[in-house]
Amino acid sequence: MAYFFAEGSRFQFAAAFDAAKPVTAASNANPTQLTSAAHGYANNEELLFTSAWEDATDTIWRAGSVATNTLNLQGLDTSNTNFFPAGSGTGTLQKVTSWVEIPQVLNIQGNGGDTRFTPVEPLAKRNAIQVPTGFNPLTLQLTLGHDASLAAYQQMVGISRTLGKVGFKIIMSGGAVGYGFGYMAVGEMPNITRNQANQVQAAITLLGRFITYQ
Structure with a gap:
């Protein structure tokens, strides 16, 4: 453990x-x-x-x-x-030919990917049941420090504008490595807030599974 x-x-x-x-x-x-x-x-x-x-x-x-x-x-x-x-x-x-570092990641959050249930209400039962029927779509939401001069950021924007698909890789502290594949969407308008670094949002919506190796 x-x-x-x-x-x-x-x-x-x-x-x-x-x-x-x-x-x-x-x-x-x-x-x-x-x-x-x-x-x-x-x-x-x-x-x-x-x-x-x-x-x-x-x-x-x-x-x-x-x-x-x-x-x-x-x-x-x-x-x-x-x-x-x-x-x-x-x-x-x-x-995969090569990997490009996503610059200035401040935060990452996964949305979805949880089990999807369908309620069933048999007439002979007073208690309805939930039957697992799959998984909800998974989106990885990244918050980046905004710097429009970065080549990697501009490449990400270009992929986003053409509805491109990319591989995604997380190298976690402790040695685990996770992989996904899906559409990349990148914001261009930064969030500008007093006493905070300017931020922009990026997201990857997975088409397949997210796989982790140790």
Whole structure:
């Protein structure tokens, strides 16, 4: 058991990915094993996986047990065929080319991502029940110190203006690393308040899962 704190955390985004490589087979296993001929990836490389498996797609995973034509995705358990139908996991992999530091992050807050429930009221019961039916959309909200001269900030604004998608990476104090993938939206009008640094808001709305590795 351990406790970790926000201080020392770093935040990065990735807008550049290598060309997509086809995944021709995906096993129902823990972790899943993918077949991709002569993929050229190495262990622990960060890969964007797109697939018909809704609980795995649009997510950045780390490669493991890499061989010439196969690899696994660390932490992806696809053994339940109700959620990962056999034969449906084919798709593509793209390696993250580079990460760019998000400048002057003052605060980060996650909104959503909690369990979504649907109420059910059987006539024979006086007590209604809540059935979990999935998860609400997750948005990561960042508060940045506003400095329009920063190249990284201007790149973020450009991505936002074109409705671009990016990888997102948190390097937390204590060594854990988290990944997401989704749309980036960046404000351009700073909040100006007496006795506070000028601030601007940025957000990333995730399309897939947020995955953490230690």
